[in-house]
Amino acid sequence: MAAAVGTSSELESVRVTRILRDDIVLGRRAPGSRLVERDIAAELSVSRLPVREAIRTLVSEGVVVARPRTWAVVREFTRRDIQDFAEVREALETLIFIFAAERHDEIGIGRMRRAYERELEAARADDTEGARKAAAEFHEVAVELASNEMLGELIAVFLTRLRWLFGQHENLLAMADEHRIILEAMAARDTETLRRIVPAHLASGQTAAEQRLALRGS
């Protein structure tokens, strides 16, 4: 589901949600900072309702914490939270690639291969943004090939947290190479190899997040 440009009739609540989400993920709103409905409504020139809905949505995405009758705050993640998150993500992503390996067709593999090739090319050109986009498509196509809507739904919810906690993977070439291995195993429907390498793939991105957290103290 790509950009969808000038959607003239975008719901206010959706717009507000996107703005707040970006504020949080991009660090413009720090963990622990207050989200006061009235203030945000004033800032964005909307009524309190869309803001309320946006906050609810972000709570369900796990990046905001709200208690009744007080302000909501941007969630503060602990080392433990990151560990928990990584464990669950490992299981879900492994599942995706295994299902995709079992169910893919030639067309799907072709799409993944093209995404991988674009990723590799961008990585070699040190084009961070391009590599990130291609890698994202690699994952999206995999979810599609897994043909399990509920899994897709779950991953979608996790995606915000993922963006926030892990940011982009630094060494683009290493990631592209890992994707190549995953792709080959998928094409060969080699689920056993996937069960081994996907967790390793994820682990390589995890330390970065933990280090960033350590720097902030927490």
Add this chain to the structure above:
Amino acid sequence: MAAAVGTSSELESVRVTRILRDDIVLGRRAPGSRLVERDIAAELSVSRLPVREAIRTLVSEGVVVARPRTWAVVREFTRRDIQDFAEVREALETLIFIFAAERHDEIGIGRMRRAYERELEAARADDTEGARKAAAEFHEVAVELASNEMLGELIAVFLTRLRWLFGQHENLLAMADEHRIILEAMAARDTETLRRIVPAHLASGQTAAEQRLALRGS
């Protein structure tokens, strides 16, 4: 009837959510039937606001479908949805029991054993309600022992769908026996056995849901 002591400060939105959820799960609102904010608000003598929030919550729980600017409807599940759901659930529950097996302590195993014993006793007495409650506690303690909050969060979201799709497991004694096997494997920290038997445990409950669906003609 209303057991709950007059919790004076229950949020209306929470109350409305619970009522609607029960209506859906218990079949008082059929799949496909409309959820009209205004009408529900009138029925329950509240304003549209709590109803709106309740509907959003139920959408995030996956039992209601809402499109912009029209009424929401109770979700209609297809055979495929149930299949998808079962696949994801299998992975998550396996994860829970494996983590719980790796991380439990004596006290935790004791709590699970007592829950199991109450379940068995209730099952022998043909006490459906009692067995269901004890089985639920069995699962809850397992989630707790898994000590992964995010996993617990995920399972909580799934729980409504679970209740709705699968209802109660029919043969209480068979379920209790499966729980015994899981419990013993957990106590022995035998994750390999768990990886084998948990999926089997879940599969035994799945056919019932599919048959019920088939009767309704999907």
Add this chain to the structure above:
DNA sequence: ACGGTCACAGTGGGATACCAAAAAGTTGAT
């Protein structure tokens, strides 16, 4: 200084009334 009490401001939850925009439903012309 210190710890607890208490009053008050801040904030979300909810009610009410109203409007706009889009979808759903109805009617009528062809």
Add this chain to the structure above:
DNA sequence: ATCAACTTTTTGGTATCCCACTGTGACCGT
């Protein structure tokens, strides 16, 4: 019968008002 135009229904959103509860800090007694 089909499709276009019209009407109705319904949600999304704005604007206010009020209440219950939370958080905070001043006050007080020790």
